[in-house]
Amino acid sequence: MALSFDTIAEVALSRDLLRRWYGLELGLAAGDGSGYERTSHDACETIRKQPSSHCAGSLKEVASALAQRKDAAALVHRCHAGLVIVAAPVRATTGLAGIVYASGGRPADVTAAASADSIANATGAAAADATALAAHAPELAEADLVRIKDLVAAAAAAVERAQPTTIPPTTFTHPFTEIVGDAPAVREVVKLLGKVVKSEATVLIHGESGTGKELIARAIHYHGPRAKKTFVVQNCSAFNDNLLESALFGHVRGAFTGAVKDQKGLFEVADGGTFFLDEIGDMSAALQVKLLRVLQEGTFMPVGGTKPVKVDVRIIAASHKDLQAMVEKKQFREDLFYRVNVLKITVPPLRERVADIPRLAAHFVAKHWKNPGQAPRLAQSALARLVAYSWPGNIRELENEVERMLVLAGDAQELTGSMVSSRLGGQAVGMPRTLRDSVAVAEADAIVAALGRHSGDREAAAIDLNVSRGYLDARITTLGLQT
Numbered sequence: 001m002a003l004s005f006d007t008i009a010e011v012a013l014s015r016d017l018l019r020r021w022y023g024l025e026l027g028l029a030a031g032d033g034s035g036y037e038r039t040s041h042d043a044c045e046t047i048r049k050q051p052s053s054h055c056a057g058s059l060k061e062v063a064s065a066l067a068q069r070k071d072a073a074a075l076v077h078r079c080h081a082g083l084v085i086v087a088a089p090v091r092a093t094t095g096l097a098g099i100v101y102a103s104g105g106r107p108a109d110v111t112a113a114a115s116a117d118s119i120a121n122a123t124g125a126a127a128a129d130a131t132a133l134a135a136h137a138p139e140l141a142e143a144d145l146v147r148i149k150d151l152v153a154a155a156a157a158a159v160e161r162a163q164p165t166t167i168p169p170t171t172f173t174h175p176f177t178e179i180v181g182d183a184p185a186v187r188e189v190v191k192l193l194g195k196v197v198k199s200e201a202t203v204l205i206h207g208e209s210g211t212g213k214e215l216i217a218r219a220i221h222y223h224g225p226r227a228k229k230t231f232v233v234q235n236c237s238a239f240n241d242n243l244l245e246s247a248l249f250g251h252v253r254g255a256f257t258g259a260v261k262d263q264k265g266l267f268e269v270a271d272g273g274t275f276f277l278d279e280i281g282d283m284s285a286a287l288q289v290k291l292l293r294v295l296q297e298g299t300f301m302p303v304g305g306t307k308p309v310k311v312d313v314r315i316i317a318a319s320h321k322d323l324q325a326m327v328e329k330k331q332f333r334e335d336l337f338y339r340v341n342v343l344k345i346t347v348p349p350l351r352e353r354v355a356d357i358p359r360l361a362a363h364f365v366a367k368h369w370k371n372p373g374q375a376p377r378l379a380q381s382a383l384a385r386l387v388a389y390s391w392p393g394n395i396r397e398l399e400n401e402v403e404r405m406l407v408l409a410g411d412a413q414e415l416t417g418s419m420v421s422s423r424l425g426g427q428a429v430g431m432p433r434t435l436r437d438s439v440a441v442a443e444a445d446a447i448v449a450a451l452g453r454h455s456g457d458r459e460a461a462a463i464d465l466n467v468s469r470g471y472l473d474a475r476i477t478t479l480g481l482q483t
C-alpha cells in the first residue's frame, strides 16, 4: 500500500487519543492481513515474539471478515489469545487495500485470570508470564469499544482518502471508442461487433436493463455502411398493440377513427437505414407475424392498406428476456426467433465486469462535465464505494450516480466517498444528518486535523485555526473532543 501512514494528521490524532485514553497502539497491515508493521500493545508485542505466535493468523481472519462485510466501517474480533482486535478497512477499487487496527485489550466479560489462561494456551507461555501479560492488557468495556471503533475507523478513512487514485490504462484499442470497457466479456462483444458491422444480418442483443444494448445497436449502425441513413428506435413494450402497429407500419386515411390522413410508419422512415426494435419479446403474436413478413420478404401492409410497401431496413432487436425460453413456452414465434437470432450479442451485466467500474465512472465524469476547465477527479474513497456496490440497474444506474455526484460536487476539485449516495455504501463514516450536525462534524474535523498537525499542542492549533486559545478549549469541550 503506497501511503504514508505516519504523516496523515487524522492518523496521528487517532493514535494519540488511543494511547492516552486506552493505552492502545494503532497498527497497519496489508489487505490480506499480512505484513503488519506494529502490534498494538506490550502484551501483543510479547505474545508476538513467542515462537508459536498466531498473531498473523488472527489478522488474516480479520481481513477475510472485512472482505466479506463490504459495508462495515469497523469490527471487533478476538485474537487467538482471546484479546480484542478492533479493525477498520482501507478499501480500494481492487478490494481491501489495508487494515488499520488496535489490539491487545482484554474484553470486560473475561476476568484477568481467564485471560491469563487463554494467553497461556495460545502461546505456551509459563503461567506466571501469562498472568503478567493479562494484568498488563487494558480492560475494555462495551462503551470503550464503541469509541475505539470510531477512532480506528476515522484513521482508516483518512488512510483511504490519502491513497492515490489509479485507473489502469486500457491496452485494448478498437474503433468503437464510445464503448468503454476492458473486461474479457466486453472485449468479446467488441470483437464480434467488428464482424457484425460489415454484414447485413439481423442482430439480436440480449442483456439486462441498463447494460448498453442501445449503445451497441447505435454502434452497429454508425460504424457500418448505413451510417449516413436513419437510425430508428422503437420500444415494443411502451405502446398498446394498435398504436404500436400503426407506429411501425403506418396507416392509411380512414383506417380507424382519427386517421384523417395517410401516415408513414417507422419502417418506411428507416428505409435504407437501421431499425432498432427494443424489447422485442413484448410484441404481440399478431405483430410478430407482421414482423416476420418484413424479415422474410422486406414488405409489410400499413394499417387499413391494400398495397404492400417494400423497404430495405436492417433490423437490430433487443430483449432483456430469454427469447429461447419464450419460444419453448410458446410465447414467442419460433420462426421469428430464428429470423431474428442470426447474430446474437450477449451484453454482460456490470457485476460481471466490476473491474471496469472505475474506467466507466471516469468516462461518465468526462461525459457529464459541462463546465469550463478541468473535470473533478474521482477520489479513491469514491471509487472504492462505487466498486463495492452491486448495481442492480447496471451501467445506467452507475451513470446516474456519477451525474448526481457532479451536481453535489459543485466546483470541488474532487469527487469523494462522502458524495456517493448513502444507499450505495451504507452511511459514510460519521456521515452527518442535520445542518447543526454537519457544522459540528466539520468543525470537529478541522480542530482534530489542526491538533494532529501540532501533535496535540492546543496553543499552536489555536494559532493555526485563527481562534483564541480560550475559544478552542471551549469548542473542544462542547464538541466532546476532550481527552
Ligand SMILES: Nc1ncnc2c1ncn2[C@@H]1O[C@H](COP(=O)(O)OP(=O)(O)OP(=O)(O)O)[C@@H](O)[C@H]1O
Residues within 6 Å of the ligand: 178, 179, 180, 181, 207, 208, 209, 210, 211, 212, 213, 214, 215, 216, 320, 360, 363, 395, 396, 399
Ligand atoms: N460500455 C459502455 N461504455 C460507455 N457507456 C455505456 C456503456 N454501456 C452503457 N453505457 C451507457 O449507459 C447508459 C445505458 O445504456 P443503454 O441505454 O444502451 O442500455 P440498455 O441496455 O438499452 O438499457 P435499458 O434496458 O434500460 O433500455 C447509456 O447512457 C449508455 O451510453
Ligand SMILES: [Mg+2]
Residues within 6 Å of the ligand: 213, 214, 278
Ligand atoms: Mg434500451
